[in-house]
Amino acid sequence: MKLLLWAGVIVAVIWILRSKKSSKAAPPKTPPPAPTQAPSAAGEAEKMLSCAYCGTHFPASEAVSGSSNLVFCSDEHRRQYLAR
Numbered sequence: 001m002k003l004l005l006w007a008g009v010i011v012a013v014i015w016i017l018r019s020k021k022s023s024k025a026a027p028p029k030t031p032p033p034a035p036t037q038a039p040s041a042a043g044e045a046e047k048m049l050s051c052a053y054c055g056t057h058f059p060a061s062e063a064v065s066g067s068s069n070l071v072f073c074s075d076e077h078r079r080q081y082l083a084r
């Protein structure tokens with residue numbers, strides 16, 4: 001009687017493994033891609049500054065500060081502004 005019980009268990013295990021395999025053949029559940037949001041872009045709008053040399057607007061994080069309250073879009077423009 002014990003042997004029959006074991007046989008039943010083995011058959012059940014094989015059946016479970018087979019059903020798992022077949023379910024694996026189906027396209028795997030992939031979590032939806034989390035929307036990657038840049039914290040700086042998604043958050044508050046970055047302050048825009050105007051280059052004292054060329055007038056181009058650029059984010060404050062890229063500003064090159066010169067003398068007094070002047071800001072420039074690049075170090076090149078800072079030097080050209082101070083040279084003239």
Ligand SMILES: [Zn+2]
Binds near residue numbers: 072074077
């Ligand atoms: Zn500039």
